Amino acid sequence: MLDKLLDIIHDLNEDNVVEAANKVLELVRESSDEKVIKLASEIEKEIREMREENELLHVVDPAYSSQLKDVLKELEEVRKKKVKVLISSIVHTLGENNFLVRELLNSKRVEIKPHTYI
Numbered sequence: 001m002l003d004k005l006l007d008i009i010h011d012l013n014e015d016n017v018v019e020a021a022n023k024v025l026e027l028v029r030e031s032s033d034e035k036v037i038k039l040a041s042e043i044e045k046e047i048r049e050m051r052e053e054n055e056l057l058h059v060v061d062p063a064y065s066s067q068l069k070d071v072l073k074e075l076e077e078v079r080k081k082k083v084k085v086l087i088s089s090i091v092h093t094l095g096e097n098n099f100l101v102r103e104l105l106n107s108k109r110v111e112i113k114p115h116t117y118i
Contacts, residue, residue, distance in 0.1 A: 001027075002098065005091050009104045012087060017080045021047050024087050027094070036090055043086050046079050 004027055011020035021043050028040040053072055060068050088105050095101030 001094070002101070005095050005098075005101055006104070008087065008091055009101070012084055015080075017083050017087070018047060018050075020087050021083055024090055028090065031094070033093065036093055039086050039090050043083055043090075046083050046086075050076055050079055 004023065008020050008023050008027075011017075011023065025040055025044060028036055031037065031040075053075070056072070057065055057068060091101060092105055
Protein backbone atom coordinates (compact mmCIF):
# COMPACT_ATOMS: atom_id res chain seq x y z
CA MET A 1 0.00 0.00 0.00
CA LEU A 2 2.80 2.42 0.85
CA ASP A 3 4.43 1.87 -2.56
CA LYS A 4 1.18 2.76 -4.31
CA LEU A 5 0.73 5.89 -2.21
CA LEU A 6 4.28 7.03 -2.89
CA ASP A 7 3.75 6.42 -6.61
CA ILE A 8 0.62 8.59 -6.50
CA ILE A 9 2.51 11.35 -4.67
CA HIS A 10 5.25 11.17 -7.29
CA ASP A 11 2.66 11.61 -10.06
CA LEU A 12 1.21 14.62 -8.23
CA ASN A 13 4.64 16.20 -7.92
CA GLU A 14 5.22 15.66 -11.64
CA ASP A 15 1.80 17.29 -12.39
CA ASN A 16 0.41 14.07 -13.86
CA VAL A 17 -2.93 14.65 -12.18
CA VAL A 18 -4.99 12.40 -14.45
CA GLU A 19 -2.62 9.45 -13.99
CA ALA A 20 -2.58 10.00 -10.22
CA ALA A 21 -6.38 10.17 -10.22
CA ASN A 22 -6.65 6.89 -12.09
CA LYS A 23 -4.29 5.23 -9.62
CA VAL A 24 -6.24 6.60 -6.66
CA LEU A 25 -9.54 5.42 -8.11
CA GLU A 26 -8.08 1.96 -8.61
CA LEU A 27 -6.78 1.94 -5.03
CA VAL A 28 -10.04 3.21 -3.52
CA ARG A 29 -12.12 0.41 -4.98
CA GLU A 30 -10.80 -1.76 -2.15
CA SER A 31 -11.73 0.79 0.52
CA SER A 32 -14.91 0.77 2.57
CA ASP A 33 -14.46 4.22 4.14
CA GLU A 34 -17.44 6.38 3.21
CA LYS A 35 -15.43 9.62 3.22
CA VAL A 36 -12.84 8.20 0.83
CA ILE A 37 -15.51 6.85 -1.51
CA LYS A 38 -17.24 10.25 -1.63
CA LEU A 39 -13.95 12.01 -2.45
CA ALA A 40 -13.19 9.41 -5.12
CA SER A 41 -16.56 9.93 -6.77
CA GLU A 42 -15.88 13.67 -6.91
CA ILE A 43 -12.49 13.00 -8.53
CA GLU A 44 -14.10 10.71 -11.07
CA LYS A 45 -16.72 13.35 -11.88
CA GLU A 46 -14.11 16.07 -12.41
CA ILE A 47 -11.97 13.86 -14.66
CA ARG A 48 -15.02 12.92 -16.72
CA GLU A 49 -16.02 16.58 -17.11
CA MET A 50 -12.51 17.53 -18.25
CA ARG A 51 -12.73 14.94 -21.02
CA GLU A 52 -16.23 15.93 -22.10
CA GLU A 53 -15.62 19.68 -22.32
CA ASN A 54 -13.16 19.30 -25.17
CA GLU A 55 -16.03 18.06 -27.31
CA LEU A 56 -17.66 21.51 -27.12
CA LEU A 57 -15.05 22.96 -29.44
CA HIS A 58 -16.56 21.11 -32.39
CA VAL A 59 -20.04 22.51 -31.75
CA VAL A 60 -19.23 26.18 -31.13
CA ASP A 61 -19.19 28.77 -33.90
CA PRO A 62 -15.61 29.27 -35.18
CA ALA A 63 -15.77 32.98 -34.29
CA TYR A 64 -16.00 32.06 -30.61
CA SER A 65 -13.79 28.99 -30.58
CA SER A 66 -10.62 30.86 -29.55
CA GLN A 67 -12.43 32.45 -26.60
CA LEU A 68 -13.83 29.08 -25.62
CA LYS A 69 -10.38 27.48 -25.83
CA ASP A 70 -9.02 30.08 -23.41
CA VAL A 71 -11.88 29.59 -20.98
CA LEU A 72 -11.63 25.79 -21.16
CA LYS A 73 -7.89 25.95 -20.54
CA GLU A 74 -8.42 28.06 -17.41
CA LEU A 75 -11.21 25.79 -16.25
CA GLU A 76 -9.05 22.71 -16.77
CA GLU A 77 -6.28 24.22 -14.63
CA VAL A 78 -8.75 24.93 -11.82
CA ARG A 79 -10.17 21.41 -12.07
CA LYS A 80 -6.67 19.93 -11.94
CA LYS A 81 -5.97 21.92 -8.77
CA LYS A 82 -9.21 20.67 -7.25
CA VAL A 83 -8.45 17.05 -8.17
CA LYS A 84 -4.93 17.43 -6.80
CA VAL A 85 -6.29 18.58 -3.43
CA LEU A 86 -8.84 15.76 -3.35
CA ILE A 87 -6.15 13.19 -4.18
CA SER A 88 -3.93 14.60 -1.43
CA SER A 89 -6.77 14.23 1.04
CA ILE A 90 -7.39 10.62 0.06
CA VAL A 91 -3.69 9.75 0.18
CA HIS A 92 -3.42 11.33 3.63
CA THR A 93 -6.41 9.31 4.84
CA LEU A 94 -5.19 6.06 3.33
CA GLY A 95 -1.68 6.69 4.62
CA GLU A 96 -3.07 6.59 8.16
CA ASN A 97 -0.86 9.47 9.34
CA ASN A 98 2.30 7.82 8.06
CA PHE A 99 5.10 10.33 8.63
CA LEU A 100 6.70 9.82 5.21
CA VAL A 101 3.41 10.21 3.34
CA ARG A 102 2.46 13.30 5.35
CA GLU A 103 5.83 14.98 4.78
CA LEU A 104 5.85 14.23 1.05
CA LEU A 105 2.35 15.66 0.67
CA ASN A 106 3.18 18.84 2.57
CA SER A 107 6.62 19.47 1.13
CA LYS A 108 7.08 21.70 -1.85
CA ARG A 109 9.16 20.69 -4.81
CA VAL A 110 12.82 21.25 -4.12
CA GLU A 111 15.01 22.46 -6.90
CA ILE A 112 18.74 22.15 -6.61
CA LYS A 113 20.64 24.79 -8.50
CA PRO A 114 24.23 24.18 -9.55
CA HIS A 115 26.89 26.17 -7.77
CA THR A 116 28.90 28.10 -10.27
CA TYR A 117 31.85 30.22 -9.32
CA ILE A 118 33.48 32.79 -11.52
